[in-house]
Amino acid sequence: xxxxxxxxxxxxxxxxxxxxxxxxxxxxxxxxxxxxxxxxxxxxxxxxxxxxxxxxxxxxxxxxxxxxxxxxxxxxxxxxxxxxxxxxxxxxxxxxxxxxxxxxxxxxxxxxxxxxxxxxxxxxxxxxxxxxxxxxxxxxxxxxxxxxxxxxxxxxxxxxxxxxxxxxxxxxxxxxxxxxxxxxxxxxxxxxxxxxxxxxxxxxxxxxxxxxxxxxxxxxxxxxxxxxxxxxxxxxxxxxxxxxxxxxxxxxxxxxxxxxxxxxxxxxxxxxxxxxxxxxxxxxxxxxxxxxxxxxxxxxxxxxxxxxxxxxxxxxxxxxxxxxxxxxxxxxxxxxxxxxxxxxxxxxxxxxxxxxxxxxxxxxxxxxxxxxxxxxxxx
Numbered sequence: 001x002x003x004x005x006x007x008x009x010x011x012x013x014x015x016x017x018x019x020x021x022x023x024x025x026x027x028x029x030x031x032x033x034x035x036x037x038x039x040x041x042x043x044x045x046x047x048x049x050x051x052x053x054x055x056x057x058x059x060x061x062x063x064x065x066x067x068x069x070x071x072x073x074x075x076x077x078x079x080x081x082x083x084x085x086x087x088x089x090x091x092x093x094x095x096x097x098x099x100x101x102x103x104x105x106x107x108x109x110x111x112x113x114x115x116x117x118x119x120x121x122x123x124x125x126x127x128x129x130x131x132x133x134x135x136x137x138x139x140x141x142x143x144x145x146x147x148x149x150x151x152x153x154x155x156x157x158x159x160x161x162x163x164x165x166x167x168x169x170x171x172x173x174x175x176x177x178x179x180x181x182x183x184x185x186x187x188x189x190x191x192x193x194x195x196x197x198x199x200x201x202x203x204x205x206x207x208x209x210x211x212x213x214x215x216x217x218x219x220x221x222x223x224x225x226x227x228x229x230x231x232x233x234x235x236x237x238x239x240x241x242x243x244x245x246x247x248x249x250x251x252x253x254x255x256x257x258x259x260x261x262x263x264x265x266x267x268x269x270x271x272x273x274x275x276x277x278x279x280x281x282x283x284x285x286x287x288x289x290x291x292x293x294x295x296x297x298x299x300x301x302x303x304x305x306x307x308x309x310x311x312x313x314x315x316x317x318x319x320x321x322x323x324x325x326x327x328x329x330x331x332x333x334x335x336x337x338x339x340x341x342x343x344x345x346x347x348x349x350x351x352x353x354x355x356x357x358x359x360x361x362x363x364x365x366x367x368x369x370x371x372x373x374x375x376x377x378x379x
Contacts, residue, residue, distance in 0.1 A: 001339040002029020007171065010035060010072045010079045017110045017187065018082030019049035020160030025167065026052035027329035027338055033072065033358060038375040048326050050344035054354045057375050064373040066092040070101045075359050078106040078167050085111060085120045095182045105180040106170040110163040114186030126154030133191035138198065142212025158190025221271035222247065222261065225300060232283035233300040247295040251277050
C-alpha cells in the first residue's frame, strides 16, 4: 500500500533527520531496510522513527561490511544516510562506490551544513543551522532572545522532509533517464527555504527585521496566543477583516470601542482588551463558543491532548502502533492509501530472512555472521 510500493530503500541508520526521512518513505509504501551498527547502545525507548521497516546490523568497519552494503544497493532504488561529510567515503560506501555498483541508485544525504562550504566539517545541531539560515532570529518576544522552535525547523522540516522530497524527485528523474544521482540535503538550506514567505514580505516592505514587531510573529493582537481562566491557552488567528469582525462579535467586544484592526499604535490597547476578555472563561468554554466558526480560534493542545481531539480522531490524524500513539502517515492518497505502519522488529528478529529477501544467499549470510560482519544491534 502507498504510492511508493515497489520502491526499495537502504537506510544507513543514524539519528534525527535521516531516520525521519526513512520513516516518511516507509510510510508512503517504500520497502526500507535499515542498516544498524551491531552494538548501538541506544536506550530502550519506543522507536517511533523506526516504524514500518526491517533492520539488519552490519559492522561497516569490518573488512566485509562495505560489501554487504554493496549487495543491498545492487537491488535498491535509493540509499539515505545522515553521516557527517566524508564519513561514508572513509567507510568505503560513499556515492561513487555505490553508484559504481548500481548506476540507477539515488544516493540521498542529509547534513547540517551541507557537503561543502566553510562549515561543512563542523559539528552543529538544529539550533545552529536555523540560526545561520535566519529562521531562528524572528521567533520569540520583542523584549527577549530568540526562542528555539524545538528542533522542528532544522532536523525535520528543513532536513528529513527535504531529503524525502529530494529522493522522490530524483527517483522520478531516474525513471526517465535510467541514471541515479546524489541528493545533498542540508538543514541550513532547508531552514532557509522555509523562510521564503518572510523574505517576500521583507522585500515588499511588509516585514520588520525585528522580533515581535510583525503580523505573524505574535505582535498583532489578533494573531497570537491568550491565556484563559484555567491557565490554558487559545491560539487566535483572525487576520482577515471579516474573521476579525466575527472574533470581536463572538467574544463580546464592540469594534467601535476599539482601535482599527491594523492601527499598530492601538495594538497594545486591543491586546489588553482581548486578554482581559479571554481570562473570563476557561479554554474549553471558549472552544464551545468559538471553535468551528470563522473567528479562527483553536485550543493550544499538549502532546498528550492532541490525539484525543474530536477532529484529529475523526481524521485518524494519530494512530496506535505497537501500543504507542503517534502521528499517522501523511498526506492522504485517494487511490494508493498508506497503511497503518507496523512497529519496528526486535533486534535480530529476522535478519536472515530479510537479507535473503534482498537477494543474499543463505551461505553468504552464515559466513558473514560467523566472521562478525553482521549481527544483532546491541548484541
